[in-house]
Amino acid sequence: MAPSLRGTALRLAVSTAGRVPAAVRFPLQRDGLDPVPRLEASRARGDVVRLARLLGTRVWLVTGYDAARAVLADSDAFANDVRGLIGRQGRAPAERIGGLGMTDSPDHERLRRVLTPCFTRRRLVDLQQDVDRVVEAALDDLAAHGPEVDLVDRFGFAVPFGVICDLLGMPVVDRDAFRRRGAARFDLRDGSARIFDTAAGTRRFLIDLVAAERRSPHLPDGLLARMVSEHGAAFDDVELGGLADGVFLGGYETSASMLSLGTWVLLQHPGAWATLQRGERAEVDRVVEELLRFVCPVQVAFPRIARREVRVGDQRVRTGDIVVVSLTGAGRDPARHADPGRFDPTAASAGTLAFGHGLHRCVGAELARMELRTALVALARRFPDLALACDPHDLRFTELAIVHGVERLPVRLG
Numbered sequence: 001m002a003p004s005l006r007g008t009a010l011r012l013a014v015s016t017a018g019r020v021p022a023a024v025r026f027p028l029q030r031d032g033l034d035p036v037p038r039l040e041a042s043r044a045r046g047d048v049v050r051l052a053r054l055l056g057t058r059v060w061l062v063t064g065y066d067a068a069r070a071v072l073a074d075s076d077a078f079a080n081d082v083r084g085l086i087g088r089q090g091r092a093p094a095e096r097i098g099g100l101g102m103t104d105s106p107d108h109e110r111l112r113r114v115l116t117p118c119f120t121r122r123r124l125v126d127l128q129q130d131v132d133r134v135v136e137a138a139l140d141d142l143a144a145h146g147p148e149v150d151l152v153d154r155f156g157f158a159v160p161f162g163v164i165c166d167l168l169g170m171p172v173v174d175r176d177a178f179r180r181r182g183a184a185r186f187d188l189r190d191g192s193a194r195i196f197d198t199a200a201g202t203r204r205f206l207i208d209l210v211a212a213e214r215r216s217p218h219l220p221d222g223l224l225a226r227m228v229s230e231h232g233a234a235f236d237d238v239e240l241g242g243l244a245d246g247v248f249l250g251g252y253e254t255s256a257s258m259l260s261l262g263t264w265v266l267l268q269h270p271g272a273w274a275t276l277q278r279g280e281r282a283e284v285d286r287v288v289e290e291l292l293r294f295v296c297p298v299q300v301a302f303p304r305i306a307r308r309e310v311r312v313g314d315q316r317v318r319t320g321d322i323v324v325v326s327l328t329g330a331g332r333d334p335a336r337h338a339d340p341g342r343f344d345p346t347a348a349s350a351g352t353l354a355f356g357h358g359l360h361r362c363v364g365a366e367l368a369r370m371e372l373r374t375a376l377v378a379l380a381r382r383f384p385d386l387a388l389a390c391d392p393h394d395l396r397f398t399e400l401a402i403v404h405g406v407e408r409l410p411v412r413l414g
Contacts, residue, residue, distance in 0.1 A: 027061060027326050028299055028400045033261065034341060035328055039063065043329065048313035051324075058321045060312065063329030065336040065353070067313040071304060071325055073358035078304035078323060079104050080360060100246050101302045101360060108359060114231050114243055115363050118167070118223050124366055127167065128374070134162035135375050139382045146413040148389050152406060156260035159375050160252050167251075167367075168244055169222015174209070181205050202248060207241030223247065251364050257297035257405035258368075259375055264395075264409055265291060265343055266376070267388055272345055276380035283345075288372050290345040292354040293331045297404050301325040301356055327353050328404075385414025 026038040042049045047064025062068045071078060081104050100111055117123065138158040142149055165175050181201035209224055214232055219225040227240045266273045266287075275283045304323045309316065317323060332340040336350045355362040362368070379386070389410040396407045 025400065027324060027328070028402065030299075030328070030397065030404055032395075032397065033265070033295060033404075035326075035332055039326065039329055040332075043333075046314060047333075048315040050315070054322060058318065060315065060317055060321060060323045061329075062312060062323060062325045063333070064313060065330045065333040065350075068301075068325045068327070068330040068353055069357050071312060071323055072301060072353065072356055072360070074310075075105060075359045077307055077310040079307050080108075080302055080304060082303050082305055082322070100243070100363070101249075105359070111239065111243060112363060114227060114235065114240075115223075115247070118226070119363055119367055121366075124370060127163075127367065128370065130166045131163055131371055131374050132378075134159055134166065135378045137162070138375075139378060142383070142413065148410060148412050151263060151409040151411045152256070152260045153408070155375075155379065156256045156263075156409070157252075159259060160255035160371065163255075163367075163371055164248055164251050167223055168206075168247065169220040169224050169226075170209070171220065174205075178202065178205055203241060203245040206244045206248070207237050210241045210244070211237045247364065250362055251368060253403045253405070254297055255368055255371055257403050258291065258295060258372055260406050260409050261295045261297060261404070262291045262372065262376060263379065263386075263411075264388070264406065265295060266380075267386065267411075269343060272343075273380055273384075275345070276377050277384055279377050279381070284373055284377060285369075286349065287345045288369060288376070289349050289352060290343060290347070291372070293337075293350075293352045294343045295404075296327050296331045296352070296354045298354065299326065299328045299402060299404055301327055301353075302360065325353075327356075383413045385412075387412045387414060 026036055026042075029036045029039075031037075042061060043063045047067045048060055048062050051059040051061050053059065062071055081102050083102055100108060100115075103111060138155050141158065142151075142154050145154055161175075161179060165178070170178060206224070209219070210228060213219050213225060213228045214237065217225065217229070219228075224240075224244055227235070227243065231240065266276065272287050275287055301324075304325070306317045306319055306321045306323060308319050311317070312323065330336075330353045334340050338347070355365040355368070389412045395409070398405045398407065
C-alpha cells in the first residue's frame with residue numbers, strides 16, 4: 001500500500017491572516033470555489049484597481065480577462081523578476097532563487113530551452129504510460145483503504161507526486177525524503193520570505209542530486225539525468241537544480257488541488273461525471289477545460305513590475321508599480337462568460353488563463369491536461385458511484401494560499 005502523502009498539504013490557519021499584507025489578502029481568499037465578495041466588488045470599480053502599497057510600492061489588481069491576458073503577454077512592459085523586492089525583507093536571498101517564473105529575457109529563454117524537449121508531443125506520448133501506471137496504483141490504494149477514504153490524501157496528492165517523480169527520474173529511495181521537503185510551498189502566513197525559506201529545502205535536495213549525478217551518473221532516465229548529460233557543460237548545479245525545482249513547483253500542488261477540487265465539482269454535476277465514464281475524448285476535453293476555468297487553483301500569477309509607464313485597461317501604471325493578475329477573477333469575468341459562476345462544460349469555451357499566457361505560460365500545461373484527463377476518467381470508471389461522505393458545509397478550504405485547495409475530501413467509493 002502506498003504511504004499517505006497528505007503531509008504535504010497546506011494547512012493555513014485563519015488566525016494568521018493578519019500577518020499577510022492587506023494588499024494581497026483578498027485576492028487569495030475564496031468562498032468555497034467562488035471569489036470572495038470583495039474581489040467581485042473590486043471588479044465593479046473596474047477591471048484594474050489600485051490596492052494598498054506593498055513593500056512601499058504601488059500595487060494594482062487586474063481581474064478582467066482581456067486586461068489580464070494583455071499584462072501576461074507583454075514581457076516588454078512588465079518584468080517578472082521581483083527578487084529585489086523580496087530581498088528587502090531581509091531573510092530571503094535576492095538572487096538565483098526564482099527559476100523560470102521570476103526570470104526575464106534573455107535568461108528565461110536560455111533556461112526554458114532546457115525544459116522544452118521534455119514536454120514535446122512525442123515525449124508526452126511516452127509519458128502517458130507512466131501516468132497510466134501512477135493513476136492505477138493510486139486507484140488500487142483507494143480501494144484498499146475504502147469504503148470511505150480521504151480523496152485528497154490518497155489520490156489528489158498521490159497522482160501528481162508520482163508523475164513528477166517519474167518525470168524527474170527521481171530514485172524511489174529518495175522520494176519520501178523529497179516529499180517531506182515539499183510541504184508548505186505556498187504558505188503565506190509569515191510573508192513571502194517564508195515561501196523561499198521553505199522552497200530552499202526542495203531546491204537544495206534537487207541541487208544535491210544534480211551534483212551527485214555530475215560526479216557519478218547513476219540516476220534513472222528522466223529530466224535530472226538528461227539535464228546533466230545534455231546541458232551540464234553550460235549550466236551549473238544551482239541552475240539545473242532550480243529548473244527541476246520549478247517543474248516540481250508547477251506540477252505538484254497545482255495538479256493535486258485540481259484533482260481534488262475538480263472531483264468535488266464533478267460530484268455535484270452527474271452529467272459531467274457520466275461524460276467522464278463514457279470517455280469520449282472531445283467531451284472529456286471540454287469538461288477538463290471548464291474545470292480549469294471554474295476551479296483555477298492558481299489564484300494569482302507571478303507578480304509583474306512595470307518597466308515603464310503603461311496603460312492597463314483604463315489605468316495608468318507607473319514605472320516600478322507592482323501588477324497582480326487575478327487568474328481567479330479572469331476566469332469569472334462576466335464580460336467573457338455569460339454565466340461565469342456556473343460550471344457548464346457544454347458552453348462554448350472562451351479560453352482559460354489557468355496556465356498563464358505569453359512568455360511565462362506553464363511549460364508543462366499539456367502534461368497537466370493529460371494528467372487530469374487520465375486521472376479523472378479512470379476515477380469515474382473505477383468508482384462510478386463515488387459520493388461525498390460528509391456535509392459539504394464541513395469541508396475546509398485553504399486560506400491565503402497562492403494555490404487554492406480543500407484540506408480533506410471524504411468520499412464513499414460506492
